[in-house]
Amino acid sequence: MQLAWTLLLAWVVRRSSPKIYEDVSDLPGLGYDFVIVGGGAAGNVVANRLTETQNFSVLVLEAGVSNKGVIDSVVSFFVEDLLSGPNIYDWNYTSTPQIGLNNRTMPYPRARILGGCTAHDGMVYMLLAVRRTTSIIMRL
């Protein structure tokens, strides 16, 4: 029962042909080489790497819904809508009272949607790997 709740959205990857399923009963099977819990940046990168060269089957379990058609997640700066109040695309956490903030609490956004926080992070900043940064500087 717990598994069925978590598996609102599953991503099966085999040889770079990912498919999204929204119901457990639609899955082509229940045996996978790897099962990854969380379809955020880390989970999806690992799934992609695992299927790059090997014929592994990978199941990614994501608690949230698909990001497909969620325009606020796609268009830069529309993301404010996703961050401005309780909604189904977020875990809707609130911090504990913070002594340093006069005991105020704060919203603590963590995405609950395929893509994880990359679906609502707005790409305000991007951090490159050191090697990539060096190669860009060398070309300047």
Ligand SMILES: Cc1cc2nc3c(=O)[nH]c(=O)nc-3n(C[C@H](O)[C@H](O)[C@H](O)COP(=O)(O)OP(=O)(O)OC[C@H]3O[C@@H](n4cnc5c(N)ncnc54)[C@H](O)[C@@H]3O)c2cc1C
């Ligand atoms: C508001 C905000 C702005 C940001 N801005 C930037 C930026 O401009 N530039 C930048 O580089 N980074 C930014 N970040 C950081 C970046 O988005 C995160 O570091 C990155 O997305 C973390 O990836 P992750 O895979 O570790 O976790 P997440 O992206 O959080 O993914 C975790 C996934 O696991 C799912 N999950 C959790 N529990 C379960 C469960 N029990 N079962 C199934 N699924 C589960 C969640 O729903 C979520 O989809 C920002 C983050 C936030 C919150």
